[in-house]
Amino acid sequence: MAAAKKKKGTVGVIGLGIMGGSFARNLAKNGWRVVGYDLSAARRREAQSNGVEIAKSAADVVAAVPVVLTSLPKPQALMAVAKEIAGAKINGKKLKGKTIVEMSTFAISDKEKAERVLAKAGHTMLDTPVSGTGSQARVGDLVFYASGSPAIVKKLKPMFAAFGRHVYDVGAFGNGSKMKYVANLLVAINNVASAEAMVLG
Numbered sequence: 001m002a003a004a005k006k007k008k009g010t011v012g013v014i015g016l017g018i019m020g021g022s023f024a025r026n027l028a029k030n031g032w033r034v035v036g037y038d039l040s041a042a043r044r045r046e047a048q049s050n051g052v053e054i055a056k057s058a059a060d061v062v063a064a065v066p067v068v069l070t071s072l073p074k075p076q077a078l079m080a081v082a083k084e085i086a087g088a089k090i091n092g093k094k095l096k097g098k099t100i101v102e103m104s105t106f107a108i109s110d111k112e113k114a115e116r117v118l119a120k121a122g123h124t125m126l127d128t129p130v131s132g133t134g135s136q137a138r139v140g141d142l143v144f145y146a147s148g149s150p151a152i153v154k155k156l157k158p159m160f161a162a163f164g165r166h167v168y169d170v171g172a173f174g175n176g177s178k179m180k181y182v183a184n185l186l187v188a189i190n191n192v193a194s195a196e197a198m199v200l201g
Contacts, residue, residue: 012035013047016036028050028052034052062085067098079113100123106177140165146169
C-alpha cells in the first residue's frame with residue numbers, strides 16, 4: 001500500500017464534511033496519500049480513521065501537498081482559506097505554485113475573489129463544482145465540471161478518477177459553476193414536475 005500511495009501521489013483536502021470527507025476517504029482507499037484538515041474535531045477523527053493524515057491547519061495542508069481540494073460550507077470560509085493559503089510559509093518563505101481545486105457550489109463572484117487572492121500569491125485555482133449527492137460521493141459516483149487551466153485539468157484526471165466517475169473540462173474559469181447552475185435548474189424542474197404529477201395522481 002505504501003508503494004501504491006507513493007506512486008499515485010499526494011493530495012490535500014480542506015473541508016472534511018459530507019462531500020470533502022468522502023473525497024478524502026475514496027482517494028485514500030484508492031492509493032493516494034491524503035492530507036486533510038477541518039475545523040471540526042469529529043470530522044478530523046473520522047477522516048483519520050479512514051486513512052487520512054490530519055494537518056494542524058489549512059496552511060499546513062498546502063505546505064505538504066502540490067494539489068489541494070477545497071469543499072467548504074460558505075463563501076466566507078472559502079475566502080478565509082484562500083487568505084490562509086496565500087499567506088502560508090515554509091522555512092520563512094511564502095509558498096508558490098500550488099493548485100487549488102475549489103469544489104463547492106458558490107456564486108462565481110465569490111470564487112473569483114478567492115482566485116484573485118490565490119493568483120496574487122502565485123497559486124492556480126480551478127473552479128470545479130460537483131454533480132452528485134452525499135450518498136453518491138460515498139461511493140465515488142460523481143461528475144466534476146472543471147474550469148480553468150486545461151493543462152492542469154488534464155494532468156489531474158487520474159486524481160479525479162479516484163473519487164468520481166468523470167471529469168469534464170468546460171473551459172474558462174467560472175464555466176464550471178455555470179454548468180452546475182444549469183444542472184441544478186434541471187434537477188429543480190424535475191422535482192417540481194414529479195411533485196405536480198403526484199398531486200394530480
